[in-house]
Amino acid sequence: MLILLAFIIVFHITSAALLFISTIDNAWWVGDNFSTDVWRVCSTNISTCLAITDQFREYQSIQAVQAGMILSTIFCCVGFLVFILQLFRLKQGERFVLTSIIQLLSCLCVMIAASIYTDRHEELHRSSEYIVAVSEGQYGYSFVLAWIAFAFTLISGVMYLVLRKRK
Numbered sequence: 566m567l568i569l570l571a572f573i574i575v576f577h578i579t580s581a582a583l584l585f586i587s588t589i590d591n592a593w594w595v596g597d598n599f600s601t602d603v604w605r606v607c608s609t610n611i612s613t614c615l616a617i618t619d620q621f622r623e624y625q626s627i628q629a630v631q632a633g634m635i636l637s638t639i640f641c642c643v644g645f646l647v648f649i650l651q652l653f654r655l656k657q658g659e660r661f662v663l664t665s666i667i668q669l670l671s672c673l674c675v676m677i678a679a680s681i682y683t684d685r686h687e688e689l690h691r692s693s694e695y696i697v698a699v700s701e702g703q704y705g706y707s708f709v710l711a712w713i714a715f716a717f718t719l720i721s722g723v724m725y726l727v728l729r730k731r732k
Contacts, residue, residue: 570652573728577648577668577721581641583714584675588634592705593682594690601690602707603630603682626685633678634711640671641718648725661725668722672715679711 587593591614593602598610607614617627644667651660682689690700 569728573721573724574648576717576724577641577645580668580671580714580717580721581638581645583710583717584634584638584641584671587707587710587714588638590707592707593711594686594702594708595705596702599702600705601702602705603627603634623685623689626681626689630678630682633674633681637671637674637678637714637718640667640674644668644671661728665722665725668718668725672718672722675711675715675718679708679715682708682711 588603591600591602591605591607594600599606599608601607601617603617605614605616617624621627644664647667648661648664651664686704687700690702
């Protein structure tokens with residue numbers, strides 16, 4: 566049981582790290598001379614970055630992605646704190662239900678954010694407000710990490726439900 570708890574703790578921390586990296590790092594959409602995420606667009610040729618603001622045509626979609634990623638990261642961190650508290654406070658059978666619900670909420674938020682970005686990426690990158698032409702790019706590793714974080718948080722949420730029944 567102790568090995569299982571250690572594995573779950575490491576898995577949860579890995580999920581949180583993936584969420585932090587995918588939310589913060591500037592590599593959701595990359596090309597030869599630019600990289601962009603949900604916060605800014607950077608040109609590698611002229612070494613400048615432009616914040617994505619309400620001047621952009623698809624700003625509402627970007628805000629939805631930002632909100633989803635931030636909420637998923639917060640839920641994942643709160644879920645870990647609740648897990649630690651529940652580990653020592655609740656009796657057998659009641660443990661980890663709240664942690665599982667919080668992790669599944671984190672999973673839902675990251676899924677919504679990554680799905681919006683997937684669906685709207687063509688419209689997002691056609692805006693004339695960009696400093697470089699970003700339409701000729703591809704998904705970057707932060708986008709991939711967001712989807713991996715979705716899988717990790719889903720598995721983690723299910724593991725907490727299974728762990729609830731273990732003695």
